[in-house]
Amino acid sequence: MEKLEQIQNAYKVATGYPDLVKKLVELGVQSYTVEVSSEIVLYRFDDNKTALLDKAHLPKTIAENFDRELTIQAVRDTQQGKTGYPAFMNDIAKAGVRFYEATLSGENKRVTYIGVGGHYEEKIPV
Numbered sequence: 001m002e003k004l005e006q007i008q009n010a011y012k013v014a015t016g017y018p019d020l021v022k023k024l025v026e027l028g029v030q031s032y033t034v035e036v037s038s039e040i041v042l043y044r045f046d047d048n049k050t051a052l053l054d055k056a057h058l059p060k061t062i063a064e065n066f067d068r069e070l071t072i073q074a075v076r077d078t079q080q081g082k083t084g085y086p087a088f089m090n091d092i093a094k095a096g097v098r099f100y101e102a103t104l105s106g107e108n109k110r111v112t113y114i115g116v117g118g119h120y121e122e123k124i125p126v
Contacts, residue, residue, distance in 0.1 A: 003027065003051050007043060017079070018126045021104055025126075030105040036089060036097050037062055046105070060089065063096035066115030070095035075113075075122060 006027050014020035024032075028046040035041075037060050041053040074091035077083045083091065092100070096115035102124070103110050109124040 003043070003045070003049075004053055007051070007053070018124065021102075021109065021124050021126050025104050031101060031103045033099055033101045035099050036060060036093050039089060060093040062093050062098055062115070064116065066096040066118035068118055068120050071097055071113050071115075071120045075120075 007024065007029070010020060010023035010027065014023055030044050030046050032041055032043045039055055039057045039060075043051045043053070045051070071092060074083075074088055074095055077091065078085070078088040092113060095113075096117075097113045098115050100111055100113045103112070104124070109126055110121050111124060112119055112121045
């Protein structure tokens, strides 16, 4: 099974984000970046290879400026199961998040949400 297929399968069977992170780490993913407007994802692996996942979504409009509070609310809503991934992506777009970076290697596992004029970083509880 190809790496991207394994990654997509991990998303399907994960029981939550911490479980997904564990599965991605097992596949050798060290980090990934999501471009919010297009939902294109660049995965970086521990063997210095990369994989690009382009699902051909219609581009989202991103709010002009980053809103930290709206970003935190979007993260909390998805963590608590109030919203799924599509709604989460729409919510962070409205909060001005242009892209986010998940760092899965090392001691400081985290997701950093970045927009014009600010960012928000959250530790991954694994």
